Amino acid sequence: MENIVTCRELTKTFGKGELAVQALRDVDLDVLPGDFATLAGPSGSGKTTLLNMIGALDQPTGGSVVIDGAALSGLSNAALSELRLSKIGFVFQSFNLIPVFSAQENIEFILELQGRDRSERRDLARQALDNVGLAGMEHRRPSALSGGQQQRVAVARALISKPAIVLADEPTANLDSRTAADLMALMYRLNQEHGITFVIGTHDPRVMKHTKRHIELLDGRIKSDTRQ
């Protein structure tokens, strides 16, 4: 089975000279299709940096990252944008929906960037909202949705392009316990039913409870990588 993500001897250093901070040190990581993994660790352990590398948002100082067969090194900004658009879905801690768009338009927007036609966009967006339990809320703007509902829209947006992997950075941090549990249950169901690969950056034990693989980082290195 081919890896969705392959990181080899990945290093990332911020700053230079005496002020240099090594955020990642020779990280080797394989993410397999269908993984439902948490990337955990204390603040400063490097989990956000690693998520940025896997998400093609940042370039490593050393080593290599391959996403769904595409090596990131040497890609232009436009090519990295294209890669993110087609292969990676993002879910953020603070939802980050476009405030002037409705729930449906937020999802359609990704499809528009992919060049899909209008009727296809509309059908797929409605279907995606239905899939995350938000049928009937297509025309609500983010400000008219609860935090949990907004995060569901964000999940639907992340999934709409059928990405190879969904990266979620602290997706439950702004949600109450019940909503967080609902969200994790939703992501778990999507993983189970559709085989979608999730890597979730978190230090919330309630999140880790739902996942099948735990990767723990400490001081820029993988301390442990366990599967249940």
Add this chain to the structure above:
Amino acid sequence: MMETLRTFAPLAWRNLWRNPRRTLITLIVVSVGLWSILFFNSFMNAWMQASKVATLDLLIGRGQIHATGYLDDPSIDTLMPPPDGALEAALNAPEITNWTTRLQLPGVVLSEYKTLPVTIMGVDPMAERVVSTLPGKVVEGRYLRDAADDGVILGLNLAERLKTGLGRRVILMSQSIDGSLAERSFNVVGLFDADKPTEDFFAFTGRETAQAFVGLNREIAQIVFDVPDTTDLDGVVASLQLAAPELDVRSWRELSLFLATNEKFMGGFIFVWLGVVFSLMAIGIINTQLMAVFERMQEFGLLRALGMKPRLVLLMVTLESAMLIGIGVALGAVLAAATIWSFADGVDLSAFAEALEMFQGGQVLYPEYHPGAFAFFAAIIWALGSLVALWPARRASKSSPVEAMRRAT
């Protein structure tokens, strides 16, 4: 591309209203700026037109014909015969509305108290009434009756300086055709009220009287002709020149350099005004758009993170600016049209009559709506405004997705 615009246009429109106050400020800046340019342009054109018409209609006409060399040495030795043959036919062409002949002589006028230089103008009063507005400016006494009228018309100011008046006699002196000094007593039959230079330097009498005064038979100094403003004046001048190649045919632009220069200056001045106003507008546009962009840097980073290419971010922000400036331009144009329409009955500047006399303009100006100027200036402001807004848009397109992720978490 059209599909992209269809997606981004509603997004741009909604983004504009995320901060209504800032949007309204930009709209006010753009619309008031364009309004000032359009109204100022219309006002200046009206002023120029009023000044031109007042000056040309008084004595100059739209063009004149002289004997070659007369304009360099306007003496009795450089006169010409009255028009006939080809020239008369050309003057009677339909594009020329009116024409008349004048004898113009340098001379002096004497009263009991003073001697002053003057230009003696022998005119044909019947033809003069349709070519010149001067007959209508007689405020005391009467205008000349015919070409043989031996009365003289003086300006109010000249009469005051000469300490003479209606019904009194003055002596006109000039060089006669044989080189001797011609002098004759004339009865002041009318006083006219015009601009000071005309009042001070012209004395009008009948053309035949003036010709007899200096011993001429039928010779004249000038032919003055009028054409409608819509007529190609240069074409008319060329056709007259063709009909009388030995004569010197000139349009008012060559005869009144002040007026011609004034017209050019006004045309240039509106662009100076455009530059000043646009500089102020550009500062406002860049300032507000930069604020709008900086406030949304995280959002732009997010869009980049989601896979939006930098050029699409640039397009989106530029579209917002273009839309905003476009609305401002439309509002400014409507506002300017409404202002011009509200002055359809004219702008009465009679309170500044003395100051305006210097510019030889009318006291009531009539600003006009010029669709061409509206389209031109609106397009310029829209295009330049959108151009300067590219700077904030470029900043937006360079937003970092990593920064967005960092701020978002």
